[in-house]
Amino acid sequence: MKEISLKYGCNPNQKPASIYMADGSELPVTVVNGKPGYINFLDALNGWQLVKELKEATGMPAAASFKHVSPAGAAIGRPLDDTLRTVYRIDDEIKELTPIASAYARARGADRMSSFGDFIALSDKCDEITARLIKHEVSDGIIAPGYTPEALEILKSKKKGNYNIIQIDTSYVPEMIEEKQVFGVSFEQGRNEIPINKELLDEIVTKNTELPDTVKEDMLVAMITLKYTQSNSVCYVKDGQAIGIGAGQQSRIHCTRLAGDKADNWFLRQNPKVTELPFRDDLARAEVDNAIDLYISEYDDDILSDGAWERVFTEKPERFTKEEKKEWLKQNSDVVLGSDAFFPFGDNIERAAKSGVKYVVQPGGSIRDDNVIETCDKFGMVMCFTGVRLFHH
Secondary structure, three states, X not given: OOEEEEOOOXXXXXXXXXXXXXXXXXXXXXXXXXXXXXXXXXXXHHHXXXXXXXXXXXXXXXXXXXXXXXXXEEEEOOOOOHHHHHHOOOOOOXXXXXXXXXXXXXXXXXXXXXXXXXXXXXXXXXXXXXXXXHHOOOEEEXXXXXXXXXXXXXXXXXXXXOOEEEEEOOOOOOOOEEEEEEOOEEEEEEOOOOOOOXXXXXXXXXXXXXXXXXXXXXXXXXXXXXXXXXXXXXXXXXXXXXXXXXXXXXXXHHHHHHHHHHHHHHHHXXXXXXXXXXXXXXXXXXXXXXXXHHHOOOOOHHHHOOOOHHHOEOOOOOOOOHHHHHHHHOOOOOEEEEEOOOOOXXXXXXXXXXXXXXXXXXXXOOOOHHHHHHHHHHOOOEEEEOOOOOOOO
């Protein structure tokens, strides 16, 4: 197909809308089911690039959960332990996850609030196990290089048969020059095709230089995720998955705080006081997610006050105190922090240390690099300078 007409653009008043190839050639995507919209295709195409590069960089299946043209989660297919299976809401009937299913579970489970109504991207063919995980989640659609017949049957049953399913041609290679228009003015630039690999991690600028291979892999996850996140952006990664992404902030410290708060929430959700909350059986998954978010936040009165808790729990839970949360967060460790541009001040590192960050990867090049390095040394962190900025707009 050379052109796909869309219902409207970003908003209902923006008509007409379509996607097509400027040179008149065939589109590299096929709509298998549903009617994807303008923003769906933006998420799908950005998500596909992210997971494709993650797979190439790590050799492992990869998945991403996109919302509003930035990833809410991204991960490679490392196995899940029992705690993460519980936190990510994996049904007991699914005894074993395939690598691509593990990648999806991690990408979707890291920030469940942000991933509500997401667009999914998979580096590998969607199998039945992955489709069974997707079946229970609120999602707008998926892009993948293929689907097993069993997976396709499950996915087509979502949204009353209208779930958006896109298949990408893996042999497609875009032109090296990309273009777009803003206010009638045409912009063009060379595509950001710089290879992101372990060679970028050779310049270690801190006193601590110990960098395990698994951490290098996590750094690749951070950098490739940032490459497709609206800038400014910061990403916290642990065990092959993004656990906190701060996107589109004007100030880098605000990115670091936002992403750090999300990383903290990810870890707090693994506390037994949270995993053992006595939820009512009639709650939808999204209602459970919203309740957990309130329970671990400073607004817990909204869920624990008399007249409120009864709507969610079978019995009133004990409060998760500020002191208990602080002590629990001290156990988080070996987290990677990535940034799409240099850190201008050491305050970013100070904030990151509160979320268990031990490893930092960033371009470097600030006039205050010495201050940032000194702050990393203060916490015994390892920091790499890549020399590569990864702005995305």
